[in-house]
Amino acid sequence: MRRSSLRVMGKHRRDTPYINDMRPQDILMPVAAGLCCKPGGFHIDPVRPVERAVITHGHSDHARPGHGAVLATQETLDMMRLRYGDNFAGSTQAIAYGERIKLGDVTIQFHPAGHVLGSAQIAVSCKDTCIVASGDYKDAPDPTCAPFEPVPCDVFITEATFGLPVFRHGNAADEIRKLLASVALFPERAHLVGAYSLGKAQRVIALLRAAGYDAPIYLHGAMEKITRYYQSRGVALGDLRLVKGVKKADLAGTITLAPPSATSDIWTRRFPDPVTAFASGWMRVRARARQGGIELPLVISDHADWDGLTATIDSTGAGEVWVTHGQEDALVHWCKTRGLAARPLDLVGYGEEDEGDTVPLGEDAEA
Numbered sequence: 001m002r003r004s005s006l007r008v009m010g011k012h013r014r015d016t017p018y019i020n021d022m023r024p025q026d027i028l029m030p031v032a033a034g035l036c037c038k039p040g041g042f043h044i045d046p047v048r049p050v051e052r053a054v055i056t057h058g059h060s061d062h063a064r065p066g067h068g069a070v071l072a073t074q075e076t077l078d079m080m081r082l083r084y085g086d087n088f089a090g091s092t093q094a095i096a097y098g099e100r101i102k103l104g105d106v107t108i109q110f111h112p113a114g115h116v117l118g119s120a121q122i123a124v125s126c127k128d129t130c131i132v133a134s135g136d137y138k139d140a141p142d143p144t145c146a147p148f149e150p151v152p153c154d155v156f157i158t159e160a161t162f163g164l165p166v167f168r169h170g171n172a173a174d175e176i177r178k179l180l181a182s183v184a185l186f187p188e189r190a191h192l193v194g195a196y197s198l199g200k201a202q203r204v205i206a207l208l209r210a211a212g213y214d215a216p217i218y219l220h221g222a223m224e225k226i227t228r229y230y231q232s233r234g235v236a237l238g239d240l241r242l243v244k245g246v247k248k249a250d251l252a253g254t255i256t257l258a259p260p261s262a263t264s265d266i267w268t269r270r271f272p273d274p275v276t277a278f279a280s281g282w283m284r285v286r287a288r289a290r291q292g293g294i295e296l297p298l299v300i301s302d303h304a305d306w307d308g309l310t311a312t313i314d315s316t317g318a319g320e321v322w323v324t325h326g327q328e329d330a331l332v333h334w335c336k337t338r339g340l341a342a343r344p345l346d347l348v349g350y351g352e353e354d355e356g357d358t359v360p361l362g363e364d365a366e367a
């Protein structure tokens with residue numbers, strides 16, 4: 001691919017379609033197990049056991065156990081090991097951001113996706129055609145992971161979890177200010193913040209620290225391993241303590257992070273008159289917060305919102321867009337109005353662990 005001319009060429013490429021190149025659908029195609037790269041002999045984020053898996057990030061709907069060989073970032077491999085045990089795959093290989101590896105007839109390269117620690121977009125190149133499978137991503141700042149990097153490509157594969165114009169997440173720091181204002185207003189109550197265990201919880205903690213909150217932050221036991229892992233990779237999260245064993249009265253005026261499902265069960269009885277918060281992009285929808293019994297909805301998402309999705313598609317210069325899980329229709333339509341070729345991929349099996357879940361208080365994998 002001629003990268004220097006890509007910005008100019010990108011949107012017009014489909015007028016001179018892949019004369020000497022592979023057709024994109026010969027490089028990557030959706031099958032029951034996920035996205036299959038036949039010329040490379042691997043699947044990306046397979047939902048069924050395969051011989052060779054290349055994995056974008058550690059959320060359980062993308063990173064599943066039981067594959068023959070797994071290629072992923074060191075962080076993603078470590079998270080899989082923490083979650084599934086040492087024998088989660090036949091063999092593993094770590095790849096760094098920017099590193100190129102040849103697999104069969106294709107070359108792959110990982111780039112930061114800004115979604116959670118270790119999350120990656122996977123660029124698959126074959127002859128002069130480059131396809132980027134972005135996994136889950138966000139373009140908003142996040143102190144706990146490397147920032148999203150736009151990758152010039154011919155075909156961009158995007159998620160669409162929040163693929164409707166109504167979804168605009170706003171500034172996460174403003175939501176954290178709301179939480180801190182509530183803590184100041186109710187010093188006799190505990191604040192329980194529901195957040196997914198991998199990524200969201202650590203981001204909320206880091207945002208609290210960035211806002212100057214330096215008191216101990218408490219954790220549900222299910223969050224401990226992954227949060228300590230973040231700290232071991234150099235993510236500064238301050239003084240963290242387990243809730244277990246702390247007297248009820250001593251939790252007044254404190255903040256505790258817990259898996260979403262724990263904030264609505266019997267576990268909450270150990271807290272004095274808890275204020276229940278939930279950090280999710282879905283909290284933009286008031287009805288969802290009400291249904292979930294959420295007193296303090298915090299619109300904080302690890303997925304791109306509508307503006308993020310469309311700006312990212314623009315920035316890749318891709319002439320063709322494939323839309324995976326989420327709300328595909330509006331985004332496909334938007335692409336077409338911009339003169340881009342676009343289609344939904346109809347992949348199934350994603351959106352079960354993190355916010356892709358359409359039920360905000362669904363069972364958390366680690367709860």
Ligand SMILES: [Zn+2]
Binds near residue numbers: 059115136354
């Ligand atoms: Zn994810």
